[in-house]
Amino acid sequence: MSAPETSITTAFQPSPQFFPLGDAAVVVQFGESISLATHLAIQSLNDYLGQQPFAGLRECVPAFTTLTVYYDPWLVSEQGHYLPYERVCAVLQQRLLSAPPAPIVIYHTVEIPVCYGGDLGPDLAAVAQYTGLMPAEVIARHSAPEYLVYMLGFAPGFPYLGRLDARLATPRRAEPRTLVPAGAVGIAGAQTGIYSLPTPGGWQLIGRTPLRLFDPAANPPTLLRAGQHLRFVPISETEFHCLSHEP
Amino acid sequence: MSLSVVRPGLLTTVQDLGRLGYQHLGVVLSGALDAVALRVANLLVGNPQNAAGLEITLLGPIIRFETDSLIALTGADLSPTLDGQPAPLHRPVAVWAGTVLAFGAARAGCRAYLAVAGGLAVPQVLGSRATYLRAGLGGWHGRALRAGDELPVGTFSPVAQQLWQLLAPASWSAPWVAARWLASPALCPTPHAQPVIRAVRGPEYEQFTEASQRAFWHEPFVITPAADRMGYRLQGPALTRDTAPELLSSAVTFGTMQVPPGGQPIVLLADAQTTGGYPRLAQVITADFGALAQAAPGQALRFQEVSLAEAQALYLAQERRLQELRQAIEWKLDSLSASV
Numbered sequence: 001m002s003a004p005e006t007s008i009t010t011a012f013q014p015s016p017q018f019f020p021l022g023d024a025a026v027v028v029q030f031g032e033s034i035s036l037a038t039h040l041a042i043q044s045l046n047d048y049l050g051q052q053p054f055a056g057l058r059e060c061v062p063a064f065t066t067l068t069v070y071y072d073p074w075l076v077s078e079q080g081h082y083l084p085y086e087r088v089c090a091v092l093q094q095r096l097l098s099a100p101p102a103p104i105v106i107y108h109t110v111e112i113p114v115c116y117g118g119d120l121g122p123d124l125a126a127v128a129q130y131t132g133l134m135p136a137e138v139i140a141r142h143s144a145p146e147y148l149v150y151m152l153g154f155a156p157g158f159p160y161l162g163r164l165d166a167r168l169a170t171p172r173r174a175e176p177r178t179l180v181p182a183g184a185v186g187i188a189g190a191q192t193g194i195y196s197l198p199t200p201g202g203w204q205l206i207g208r209t210p211l212r213l214f215d216p217a218a219n220p221p222t223l224l225r226a227g228q229h230l231r232f233v234p235i236s237e238t239e240f241h242c243l244s245h246e247p
Numbered sequence: 248m249s250l251s252v253v254r255p256g257l258l259t260t261v262q263d264l265g266r267l268g269y270q271h272l273g274v275v276l277s278g279a280l281d282a283v284a285l286r287v288a289n290l291l292v293g294n295p296q297n298a299a300g301l302e303i304t305l306l307g308p309i310i311r312f313e314t315d316s317l318i319a320l321t322g323a324d325l326s327p328t329l330d331g332q333p334a335p336l337h338r339p340v341a342v343w344a345g346t347v348l349a350f351g352a353a354r355a356g357c358r359a360y361l362a363v364a365g366g367l368a369v370p371q372v373l374g375s376r377a378t379y380l381r382a383g384l385g386g387w388h389g390r391a392l393r394a395g396d397e398l399p400v401g402t403f404s405p406v407a408q409q410l411w412q413l414l415a416p417a418s419w420s421a422p423w424v425a426a427r428w429l430a431s432p433a434l435c436p437t438p439h440a441q442p443v444i445r446a447v448r449g450p451e452y453e454q455f456t457e458a459s460q461r462a463f464w465h466e467p468f469v470i471t472p473a474a475d476r477m478g479y480r481l482q483g484p485a486l487t488r489d490t491a492p493e494l495l496s497s498a499v500t501f502g503t504m505q506v507p508p509g510g511q512p513i514v515l516l517a518d519a520q521t522t523g524g525y526p527r528l529a530q531v532i533t534a535d536f537g538a539l540a541q542a543a544p545g546q547a548l549r550f551q552e553v554s555l556a557e558a559q560a561l562y563l564a565q566e567r568r569l570q571e572l573r574q575a576i577e578w579k580l581d582s583l584s585a586s587v
Contacts, residue, residue: 019450021500021527023532027497027498033495059267063498064496068500073559074563083556085555085556153496156272156273156274216385221274
């Protein structure tokens with residue numbers, strides 16, 4: 001699956017645009033819509049800056065079509081000798097030219113065990129009813145594809161995933177829940193995702209994973225990162241409780 | 248070395264300069280909302296600028312210093328007292344063990360900072376001691392302080408030791424002694440009741456109607472009670488876009504002014520989520536984060552447009568002033584030790 005997709009990177013890409021996000025960040029915009037080619041170009045620059053940071057680079061935040069580069073204007077300007085924004089843009093232009101065409105870091109596919117339905121996936125029936133599918137078919141279609149993690153955001157470790165089976169698209173709940181547990185796997189419109197922290201939320205919850213998506217004591221603290229692929233693997237409720245960290 | 252919390256106050260948290268380097272994983276920055284105030288307080292007690300101190304919100308705590316301490320208070324004037332006597336802001340103060348710090352009415356601003364020589368020695372989580380309340384991360388057990396908490400304090404730096412020797416005579420007649428000098432007012436501005444916050448245009452500025460753009464720069468926006476360390480919801484003229492293309496989530500940060508569909512803007516602060524999908528109308532300049540953080544619900548903000556070049560010049564000027572403060576303290580100590 002990944003081999004034919006990777007070749008897309010050789011296709012024509014318009015040169016990225018730069019614009020400031022305030023006085024200490026520059027946004028590098030690689031395109032206008034979500035695509036694998038755009039994602040790979042972002043990952044490539046992100047990896048390259050990670051391996052060859054410039055003086056004053058604070059951190060980079062990849063998103064669907066952008067890489068936001070946070071910098072320290074004081075260090076970038078060499079304590080006021082240069083204009084910080086112009087200097088960062090010049091450095092990034094040069095890095096873009098020398099960055100390899102594909103991401104440097106290749107990740108293994110992460111398997112996410114999910115117990116679908118029942119108390120752990122209370123909205124499975126609602127999704128089945130809305131889509132006109134049997135619950136077992138919802139599970140089969142949800143756990144079939146490899147999902148690409150385009151970016152993390154919203155909450156620590158929360159992945160924005162690509163490629164939900166179009167047949168599974170279901171609107172959010174009319175009444176959001178006041179508390180969704182960490183590990184809940186949900187559908188909202190054409191998106192699917194995993195809650196990484198207990199928060200209020202309106203997604204249709206079809207299952208739950210016993211894995212912790214965010215663990216501040218771990219290194220790295222998140223299970224996932226942008227550029228990874230993941231697959232949902234159906235498990236039984238017994239398996240869920242065996243794998244669960246809860247008592 | 249420690250200090251203990253007799254009363255916690257409204258919202259008192261351990262903060263440093265934030266959790267840098269994890270935003271790509273969705274981990275928010277956190278850290279002091281008025282970072283310059285914390286940096287100044289740290290410099291005044293000989294700490295590294297990113298040492299952990301206390302961020303104190305509106306109703307201050309009662310704190311007892313369990314060991315002899317060198318402290319500095321900056322940011323809001325919340326009528327601090329040491330053993331009942333008014334305590335000065337913006338200067339190093341040597342306090343004996345047992346001295347009690349308390350606060351009264353909020354005279355100006357809403358966030359005060361307490362730095363203690365040696366820094367608050369709470370464990371680092373992901374490279375930072377900052378408290379992120381929503382995830383229960385960092386700080387003192389991931390939460391705001393409570394009565395009975397006893398926080399460990401680190402050891403004095405060489406600069407702190409020199410400052411201590413300078414301030415503390417062999418025998419004291421008072422429970423505390425303040426330095427006769429203080430940080431420059433340019434680094435410690437008195438928070439204004441009607442602050443003007445400078446900002447540059449945000450990435451989606453051009454999508455807003457001309458009327459909305461004009462209203463944003465010319466009308467006051469009141470901070471609503473929906474205000475916390477994540478951001479302030481503001482109330483003012485509704486801000487609308489000419490075109491409303493679907494936006495894909497992208498980075499947002501401290502100072503980002505985003506406008507949800509209702510048209511009432513939200514200005515994000517240190518606990519902002521790392522990415523967002525609302526249009527970004529403007530971005531508050533770093534040099535004005537302190538003024539923004541010192542404004543409380545009910546206060547009106549006005550926004551003034553500046554160019555990116557101006558914003559960066561103001562950023563650099565602020566860094567230069569912090570550098571000068573650090574040098575001034577070192578020179579002061581050098582000249583005093585030379586004259587002994």
